[in-house]
Amino acid sequence: MNHININAHILSYQCTHNSSFFSSSTNQLPEPTIIKIHTKLPVKALHDSSWFRSTKTKISGNPGPPRSALFSLAYQESQYSLSGCSDWPWSWEPALSWKRAPSSRDKSPGNGTQDQTDTDRRVATARPAAAPEPPKVRHPPNILLLSSMGRSGSSFLGGLLNSQPGSFYIFEPLHSLEARRMLSDAVARETFTQIASCNFTGSLLSGLASEPDFAIRTPSAYSCKHTKKANQTCFDAKKLKQACDKLPIKIIKTIRTRVAWLEPLLRDPRANLLAIHLVRDPRASIISAIERDWNVRPERKCSELEDDLLSGLQLEKLLPGRYMTVRYEDLCEDPYKMARIIFSFLGYKTLPLSTLSFLEKSTAKSDGQTYGIRRDTSKQQQKWRQEITTEQLQGIEEACASAIAAVGFNLFADIGRARNLSVPLYDPAKASVFFPYYGGR
Incomplete structure (x- = not known):
């Protein structure tokens, strides 16, 4: 186990209303690592196999009451860096040190623990095994649209993405799995891979069959038209498979996935996925959820949002061009500009005519539906x-x-x-x- 003692120094960048951003770095260290702020402010963050983890914790200082802070440990180009936001006002002098605790390999039969100087120096300069190169994206790519919390505008962005010709759209495929307490990171990844490869079996198929009108947003996947009679079911597993096989772009929208789960999925050639992470001002999302009588725990949801943002930074470094973060308010402020930015990320040089038509019809007046895609975006921003x-x-x-x-x-x-x-x-x-x-x- 390794220990880093860090005194970080405050930079001029302001992180919150009364907060500061700080950053410090050191040469590479072997994992796992415990970070400790070397004042009377202990903070721990364990370093995992993807070379990154963040922690949000309460810390106490003098003067002042307990403060909140958000830290991240990242690895890039043979250096570790610690960065974060904190709301205490004083500065720290930069100071960085580390030491490695003895391990069983350092003990000799005759005289106990050997001198660690040379060993520590060799370990400290050893480069970790490089992660395998991700497979190249085949065009057109499949798309995973995720939000850190509900009521963040993902239904609208999902509709925008679904305006691409050749789209097959599945809406919240993890909804029924979460209700049945079957959701985990591995289950989520497998579910998304199944959709991307049109493999509708097991819990995915049973979940879609239990709520087809909610989850399946591709008309050609049904056995009858939406003008069906009352109590008539249009779900047809054969039609679902046929539509998926025929349409080249699989779009998956979810609010039940953490960004930290995505790296293996984006490396999986079967999925051929790009990920778009949509975020919104938490105040707007939480107010909207409260209006719909959702059970919302703000502290938990905001902690997940912060974790997702920090995980996204690392994911971008590991897999450039595979992950993008989008802010809903920017999409509202200038939907055409943001659509061009998003579709450029997907490989388009210009917006498809079907997407321009969607924007024209969908951004002038809200339809007022819970999962609606029509909205007056100019009024949504700060409503x-x-x-x-x-x-x-x-x-x-x-x-x-x-x-x-x-x-x-x-x-x-x-x-x-x-x-x-x-x-x-x-x-x-x-x-x-x-x-x-x-x-x-």
Whole structure:
């Protein structure tokens, strides 16, 4: 086991309303590693086989009450780096050191533990085994659209992606599996691979059969038209397979998957997947979920959002060109521009005519449906600011302050500032950390 003692130094980049961003790095170290902040502020993050893990923890300082912080350990080009956001105001002097604890290989039969100096030096400079090169994407690629929490606009973006000619669209295939307590990272990956390869068997087939109108969004996959009679079922496993085999682009939309689960899936040539991670201001998502009487735990959902964003940074480094993060508010602000950015990521030089038609029909007026794809995008952006209550604002911002900042938005602290639309919502400098189309990554 290895130990790193780190005193990080604060940079000028502001991470949240009263927060700072810090970063420090060292030469490569063998895994596993425990990170400890070398002040009276202990923080632990275990380093896994993909060379990355993050942790959000409560830390206590003097002066002041317990503070929250978000840290990540990343490996790139023979260096480890520790970075994160924290809301204490003072600076630290940079200081970095590490030592390796003795292992059984270091003991000799006669005199116990050998001198570690040379061993430590060799271990510290040894390069870990390189990850295998990912298979090249075959065009057109299949698409996994995921959101860290519900009510983030994934139904709308899913409809936009489904406007591509030749699309086969499955909506929330993990819904029934989660209800039956069968969901895990391995189950999710296998389910997505099955869809991408049109292998409708087992729990995937039974789940789709249990809620076909909810999950199957491709008309040619049904045995009858949507003008069916009451209580008439149109699900047909043979038709489903035929439609999937015929249509080259498989689109999967889910809010029940973590970004940390994706690396093996994106490396799997059977899936031939690109991943788009859609995020939204947590205040807007949570308010929308509350309006629909969903059981939402803001602190848990925002912690998952932060974990997903940090996992996404590492995934982009490991598999460039296979993963993209998109902010819903940017899609609302300029849907045509964002559609061009997203479709360029998918390999298009221009938007298909069917996609332009979708945008024209779908961005002028909302249809008001829970999973609807038509919405007045110009009004969706900050609608929640006029609907949130004082109690909701205080509770969500307290639970989600660092997540709100990570997505690139300002905190309001009081209802008057939230209602006042002249007070800016956006902080472009923050957004550049996670959203590549802003540049300055």
